[in-house]
Amino acid sequence: MPAGSAVTVAAHSVSRWFGSVVAVADVSVAIGPGVTALLGPNGAGKTTLVRMLCGLVRPSAGRALVDGRDPRRDVAAAAMIGYVGEPAGLLEPLTARQFVRSAGVLHGLAEPGAAAERALAAVDLDPSDPRPLRAYSKGMRQRATIAQALVHQPAVLVLDEPLTGLDPAQRHRLAGLFRQLGDDGRTVLVSSHVLAEVEPLADRLVVLLGGRVVAEGELAAIRALMDDRTHRLRVATDAPAALAAALVRTGQAEGVRLIGDNALEVETGEIAAFRAGIASVAASENARLREVVPLDDDLESVFRYAIERGRGAQGGAW
Amino acid sequence: MSGGVRAIAAVWWLVGRTQLSRARLVALAAGGVVLVALTWAVAASGGDAEPVLNRVGVDLLVPLLTLVVAASALGDLDADGSLVYLWLRPVPRWQLAVGALGAVGTIAVPAVMVPIALAALVAGLGAVSGAVTAATGAATALAYGAVFLAAGLWLERALLWGLLYVLVWEGPVSAASDPRR
Known part of the structure; x- marks a missing residue:
C-alpha cells in the first residue's frame, strides 16, 4: 500500500457522559502518524474515546477532529478513516469478499472488487472463499473486519481491540501489518487492555483510566516519568x-x-x-x-505505574 | 452509475441481505396466509369480506408486516454494532436512509401486496378494486417503513413500541374513531 499522508486525529477537551455516568472526561490528545496505543483497563473509556475520534459518538463537550475536520459532519474526514470495532455480526451472511467489496463501493472506489482482493490478501484471507463470514473462525472474521478497514487505504486506521480472539501467529502477522502501516506514515490508533498485544507495535502511548488520560507520550518518556x-x-x-x-x-x-x-x-x-x-x-x-x-521495565510496568499514579491523583494523593 | 446511486445500491443490498432471515420470511408469509384464510372464511360463509380485507389487511397487516422488517433494518444493525460499517463511510446520511428504505420496501411491499391481492381475489372484489387496495397497501407499507426505520434507530425496543402503536392505535382507537362506523 502506498504511504499515507500525515493526518492528525485530535481530541480537544472532549467529554462524553451517558446520563450520570461520565465515560470520558476532558480529554485532550493529538495522535499523529505512526502507531499509538490507547491503553486502559475495561471501562476506562477507550471505546467511547475512539468512537468520538471517528465521529461515531457525539462528544457531550469539546471537539474531536480528523485532519482538522469534524468527522460527524464532513464526509471527507470520514473517507480518511478505516475503523475496526466489534465484529459485524449481522453482516455475517456475506462472504468476506462481499463484505470488504461493499466497503470499497461505499468509499467510492473505482475498482472495489480488486481493492477488496488486495485488502483480504493483506490479512491472509482467500478472496475466492465462498463461505459466509458466519462459517469463519473468530480470528478469520476479525481479519475480514480489518480488511474492510484497509480496503480504501486510509490515512487513519482506528482499531478497537483488533487482536482479540486471534491466535499468536495471526496476532504476530497483523501486528507486523499495523507496524508497517505506521511506518508508511499512516496514523494508526490501537486500543487495547492487553498490554502484550500492543507492546511490539506502539511508538507512543496514551493511558486512559476512569475516562481521563493518566499518561501520554513516547514509551521512553513515560519511562522517564518513572525514575522516582x-x-x-x-x-x-x-x-x-x-x-x-x-x-x-x-x-x-x-x-x-x-x-x-x-x-x-x-x-x-x-x-x-x-x-x-x-x-x-x-x-x-x-x-x-x-x-x-x-524485571519491571516493560509496558506492563508502565501501565501499572500510570494507573497507580492516576488513582493517586483521582484520590487526591498527589 | 454515479457514486451516489452505487452507494444507495450497496446499502440497499447490505441491509436487505441482513433482513432475509428464515424466521422473518416465515413471519411475513404467515401474516399473509392468515389474511387470505380469514378473507376466504368470511367469503365462503356468505359474509362481506371487504371489511375484513380493509380492517385486517390494510389497517393491521400492512403496519405489522412492515414493522417486522423496518424496525430491525437499521435498529438491529445498530444494536449489534454492525451499523458502524455503514455509518462510518463517506456517504451522505440521506443516501444511507434511501438505501435502507429501499431494502425495507423490497421486502415489505411484496409481503403485503401479494396477500392483499390474493385476499381481494378471494373476497370477490373486481380487478381494479383489488389492484387499488393492493397499491394502497404498498404505499402505506412504504410510509410505515420510513417511520419504523427511524424508530428502529432512535428507540430501544422499537418492535415493542411499534406493536403497541399498531395494536392499540391502528386497531381499537382508529376503528372507534372511524366515521364510517
Missing part, C-alpha cells in the same frame, strides 16, 4: 553473595535478595547510577557479571 520509583533487576553472577553485599555497602542497591547460587534480585531507586556503577562494583569483588535484566 524503585526499579527491580535480576543480576546473574558467579559470586552473588559478595556482589550483593558490595552493592548494599556502596549504596547502589536499596535491597538485595539472593536467587539460588548464581543470581540476585536488586532494588534500586537510582537506576542510572546503578547501570553506570554495577560493572565496577562487580570488578572490585572479582564477580563475573553474566546478565543484568530489568
